[in-house]
Amino acid sequence: MSDKPHVMIHSSWYPPALARLDEIAITHHLYKADDKAAFLAEHGPKCSAIGTMHSCDVSLIEACPNAELILNFGVGYDGVDVAKASERGIKVVNTPAVLNDCVADMALALLLSSRRRVVHADAYARAGRWAAEGDYPYTLNAHSTKVGIVGLGRIGMEIANRCAAFKMEIAYHKRTPRDDVPFKYYADLVEMARDCDIMIAITPGGDATRNLISRPVMDALGPEGLLVNVARGSVVDHDALIAALNEGTLGAAALDVYPSEPNIPEALFEMRENVVLTPHIASATHYTRMAMGMVLYDNLKAKTEGRELITPVN
Amino acid sequence: MSDKPHVMIHSSWYPPALARLDEIAITHHLYKADDKAAFLAEHGPKCSAIGTMHSCDVSLIEACPNAELILNFGVGYDGVDVAKASERGIKVVNTPAVLNDCVADMALALLLSSRRRVVHADAYARAGRWAAEGDYPYTLNAHSTKVGIVGLGRIGMEIANRCAAFKMEIAYHKRTPRDDVPFKYYADLVEMARDCDIMIAITPGGDATRNLISRPVMDALGPEGLLVNVARGSVVDHDALIAALNEGTLGAAALDVYPSEPNIPEALFEMRENVVLTPHIASATHYTRMAMGMVLYDNLKAKTEGRELITPVN
Numbered sequence: 001m002s003d004k005p006h007v008m009i010h011s012s013w014y015p016p017a018l019a020r021l022d023e024i025a026i027t028h029h030l031y032k033a034d035d036k037a038a039f040l041a042e043h044g045p046k047c048s049a050i051g052t053m054h055s056c057d058v059s060l061i062e063a064c065p066n067a068e069l070i071l072n073f074g075v076g077y078d079g080v081d082v083a084k085a086s087e088r089g090i091k092v093v094n095t096p097a098v099l100n101d102c103v104a105d106m107a108l109a110l111l112l113s114s115r116r117r118v119v120h121a122d123a124y125a126r127a128g129r130w131a132a133e134g135d136y137p138y139t140l141n142a143h144s145t146k147v148g149i150v151g152l153g154r155i156g157m158e159i160a161n162r163c164a165a166f167k168m169e170i171a172y173h174k175r176t177p178r179d180d181v182p183f184k185y186y187a188d189l190v191e192m193a194r195d196c197d198i199m200i201a202i203t204p205g206g207d208a209t210r211n212l213i214s215r216p217v218m219d220a221l222g223p224e225g226l227l228v229n230v231a232r233g234s235v236v237d238h239d240a241l242i243a244a245l246n247e248g249t250l251g252a253a254a255l256d257v258y259p260s261e262p263n264i265p266e267a268l269f270e271m272r273e274n275v276v277l278t279p280h281i282a283s284a285t286h287y288t289r290m291a292m293g294m295v296l297y298d299n300l301k302a303k304t305e306g307r308e309l310i311t312p313v314n
Numbered sequence: 315m316s317d318k319p320h321v322m323i324h325s326s327w328y329p330p331a332l333a334r335l336d337e338i339a340i341t342h343h344l345y346k347a348d349d350k351a352a353f354l355a356e357h358g359p360k361c362s363a364i365g366t367m368h369s370c371d372v373s374l375i376e377a378c379p380n381a382e383l384i385l386n387f388g389v390g391y392d393g394v395d396v397a398k399a400s401e402r403g404i405k406v407v408n409t410p411a412v413l414n415d416c417v418a419d420m421a422l423a424l425l426l427s428s429r430r431r432v433v434h435a436d437a438y439a440r441a442g443r444w445a446a447e448g449d450y451p452y453t454l455n456a457h458s459t460k461v462g463i464v465g466l467g468r469i470g471m472e473i474a475n476r477c478a479a480f481k482m483e484i485a486y487h488k489r490t491p492r493d494d495v496p497f498k499y500y501a502d503l504v505e506m507a508r509d510c511d512i513m514i515a516i517t518p519g520g521d522a523t524r525n526l527i528s529r530p531v532m533d534a535l536g537p538e539g540l541l542v543n544v545a546r547g548s549v550v551d552h553d554a555l556i557a558a559l560n561e562g563t564l565g566a567a568a569l570d571v572y573p574s575e576p577n578i579p580e581a582l583f584e585m586r587e588n589v590v591l592t593p594h595i596a597s598a599t600h601y602t603r604m605a606m607g608m609v610l611y612d613n614l615k616a617k618t619e620g621r622e623l624i625t626p627v628n
Contacts, residue, residue, distance in 0.1 A: 014452065101457040105480060109426035109456070113433075116423045116599075121592045122433045126583045130576040130593040138328065141599040142423070143415040165479030166419060262444040269440045278435045279444040285430075285455040 005304055008044060008064050010052040013073040014286075017293020018051075024301055027051070040064075049300060055079035061088065069303050071296040074283070075099055075155075076232060077313055078205040086314045093299040093311045097154060098291035099283040104158035106282035107200050107230045108166075110254035113276050114226050115142040115198075120273045140197075140224060140251075143167045148196035150189065150213070151203025151231065152178060159200055171196060174203070189213070193220035198228065205232030215240035218250040226252040230282045233259035242267045245275065256282045319618055322358060322378050324366040327387040328600075331607020332365075338615055341365070354378075363614060369393035375402065383617050385610040388597070389413055389469075390546060391627055392519040400628045407613040407625045411468060412605035413597040418472035420596035421514050421544045422480075424568035427590050428540050429456040429512075434587045454511075454538060454565075457481045462510035464503065464527070465517025465545065466492060473514055485510060488517070503527070507534035512542065519546030529554035532564040540566040544596045547573040556581045559589065570596045 007025045012018060021027055028047065033039035040063040049069040050056060056070055058081055070092045072080050077094050085092050113119055117139045124136050143166045149156045152172040160170050160183065170183040173192050177185040186192035189212065193199055199221055203209050213227065213236040221227060227250060229236050238259055244250035246267075254276040258264050261280055268275055283292065299310050321339045326332060335341055342361065347353035354377040363383040364370060370384055372395055384406045386394050391408050399406050427433055431453045438450050457480045463470050466486040474484050474497065484497040487506050491499040500506035503526065507513055513535055517523050527541065527550040535541060541564060543550050552573055558564035560581075568590040572578050575594055582589055597606065613624050 101481065102455055105426060105456045106430055108422070108480075109430045109432050112419060112423035113427050116420055116592075116595065118423050118427045118590065118592060119433050119436045121595055122590055125578055125591040125593045128578075130578070134576075136593045136595050136598065138598050138600050138603060139595065141416055141601040142419045144601070162479045165476045166422075167415065262448075264439055264442075264444065276432065276436055277439040278430075278432060279439045279450045281430065281435055281450050281453065284450065284452050286452045287455040287458070289452060 005049055005300070006043065006047040007049040007051050007071070007300070008040075008047040008060075008067070010050060010056060010060055011054070011073075013051075013053050014289035014293050017290050017297070020293060020297055021051070021300065024297065024304065025049070049303070051296065052080065056085075057081055058084050061085060061090065069093065069300070069309075071300060072313075073292055073296060076205055078232065078234075082314050091303075091309055092313045093296065093309055094313050095292040095295040096311055098295055099288050100155045100158045102285050102288040103155045103202070103230055103282040104162055106256060106278070107159045107202065107228055108162050110228045110230065110256065110276055110278065111147075111198060111200065111226065112142050114228070114252050114254040114274075115140050115145075117273065119276050123272070145169075145197040146171065146195060147198045147200060148173065148186070148192040149183075150174075150199060150201045150235075152181065152183070153202070153204075155230075156202045157181075159202060168198075190216050190220045193217045193225070194222075196221065197224065198226045200228040201231040201235050203231050203235060205234045209235050211235075211237040211240075213237065213241075215244060218244040221250055223248050224251045226254065228254045230256050233257045233261065238265050245271055256280055319363055319614070320357065320361040321363040321365050321385070321614070322354070322361040322374075322381070324364060324370060324374055325368070325387075327365075327367050328603035328607050331604050331611070334607060334611050335365070335614065338611065338618065339363070363617070365610065366394065370399075371395055372398050375399060375404065383407065383614070383623075385614060386627075387606055387610060390519055392546065392548075396628050405617075405623055406627045407610065407623055408627050409606040409609040410625055412609055413602050414469045414472045416599050416602040417469045417516070417544055417596040418476055420570060420592070421473045421516065421542055422476050424542045424544070424570065424590055424592065425461075425512060425514065425540065426456050428542070428566050428568040428588075429454050429459075431587065433590050437586070459483070459511040460485065460509060461512045461514060462487065462500070462506040463497075464488075464513060464515045464549075466495065466497070467516070467518075469544075470516045471495075473516060482512075504530050504534045507531045507539070508536075510535065511538065512540045514542040515545040515549050517545050517549060519548045523549050525549075525551040525554075527551065527555075529558060532558040535564055537562050538565045540568065543567070543569045543571055545571060547571045547575065552579050559585055570594055 028043040044063040047064045051071040053073040072094045146169045149172040252274040256278045342357040358377040361378045365385040367387040386408045460483045463486045566588040570592045
């Protein structure tokens with residue numbers, strides 16, 4: 001009989017990384033099951049860990065009454081009921097640090113694509129409009145602009161370092177100012193938006209930041225302003241966003257995250273010149289997804305061998 | 315009678331900047347004329363300067379026999395017959411330095427858009443494929459890659475500074491190595507391509523660099539390699555490029571320039587996943603186009619007032 005721990009896999013992650021987990025665990029793939037209730041009833045009780053990507057609610061925790069560990073593939077754990085886990089003595093681990101670079105890269109990819117209109121210009125070129133209609137319209141520049149970063153944690157710092165190379169002036173907003181950065185701090189988000197050309201959201205999700213980027217913030221960014229979101233969809237008031245873009249009080253948006261994924265508000269689909277939409281791929285590179293999976297692997301191994309967890313969040 | 319110099323404007327540039335020229339010159343807009351020969355015959359002889367964007371051949375020079383100055387809107391002057399101009403004692407000025415940042419921004423916009431598949435992922439999102447088909451495929455990463463810059467002049471250095479912020483390892487190729495940079499120098503382009511994930515071309519055009527990026531260079535970059543071109547279309551062998559992309563020996567290309575602009579080789583149009591195409595917009599921001607126009611304005615003013623030219627190329 002194997003002494004490998006059983007793990008209930010609620011949602012799949014990067015397959016090569018998930019495959020590595022089978023070296024040290026017996027995995028039960030709930031997302032593949034047709035009858036999920038029956039699957040949970042059969043395998044839930046023997047599982048000492050739950051693996052998930054973003055989402056783990058009370059019912060899943062209760063279906064695995066012997067779980068001691070939740071492996072969350074991702075840095076954001078706003079979809080995991082950490083309070084309930086803590087109450088039951090279950091530890092939660094996430095995958096911080098290893099995705100910082102890829103998420104920061106994506107923030108800049110969105111920023112530059114939007115300011116320089118790469119997506120729309122590509123369509124213009126492919127439609128033969130350059131030869132038929134003449135030069136593509138002039139765009140706004142990216143360098144030498146003022147950027148406000150909402151949330152200056154580890155990923156925010158990576159974004160700031162990249163923005164600095166583009167000679168951007170950097171400001172930031174978070175609850176409490178940092179004492180280790182030379183960037184201007186704003187306690188008030190509307191005030192920061194008024195002083196900035198570009199705003200990048202990279203703050204944690206959850207109730208504390210819900211609709212933090214509100215209509216007044218968008219209007220303060222202004223008709224030439226750009227909002228980039230690589231945080232969570234919940235951070236931006238999307239009804240307000242659609243209205244602000246339609247009315248032109250906000251110039252542009254470049255989004256990787258949405259309130260109700262994998263759905264994207266359809267009103268954004270026809271905004272082709274000033275909106276860039278990517279399907280939550282900020283950390284979705286082979287390189288980073290493998291690194292994220294190995295952080296969970298290492299945590300499970302540590303737990304099994306009685307060592308301290310590496311990246312606990314509770 | 316005005317003592318403003320007459321200027322033959324061969325091709326239009328950023329209208330607000332061109333309008334500024336009328337403060338200090340009488341401009342004749344050849345590109346608007348139906349009968350160009352008649353227009354040149356009437357206005358050519360009185361012009362002491364020619365204004366152009368990239369192109370000024372012998373016939374234009376000969377049609378303006380009293381020209382003493384050619385104003386070239388752009389840093390590349392491979393379309394200007396500088397040899398013929400020099401022979402006739404005509405000075406040529408261009409617009410260096412002021413466009414460095416925007417061109418470097420565009421190089422990174424193309425690099426990041428391609429590596430992270432922004433254009434294709436945007437189309438995937440807008441088509442509703444995320445909800446219907448599932449997550450977008452994993453992509454290659456941008457950070458921590460090896461980039462080879464072909465041409466390490468002023469723009470190349472701006473590109474290198476930006477790449478460094480993405481933790482890329484930087485190498486370069488030019489005719490003679492620089493003694494003021496810490497980057498690895500390659501005399502051989504195929505060798506550099508073999509060692510790199512990404513190659514960025516930002517070398518001057520003209521005969522000396524024609525088809526410098528050849529099939530062997532592309533094949534050495536390899537099936538996961540990316541070629542970014544913000545130099546001139548002539549620098550890349552486009553027949554070889556199309557073949558290399560079709561056969562998969564080169565992974566991806568992101569291009570802002572083409573051999574026969576405003577035409578783009580149509581074989582590239584259907585390559586949607588791994589090719590990004592922009593219509594020569596690297597310096598086409600309001601900010602930079604105005605700055606470029608003012609460099610020509612300042613040169614013409616200096617010439618009129620008997621001062622030294624600011625940015626002569628011959």
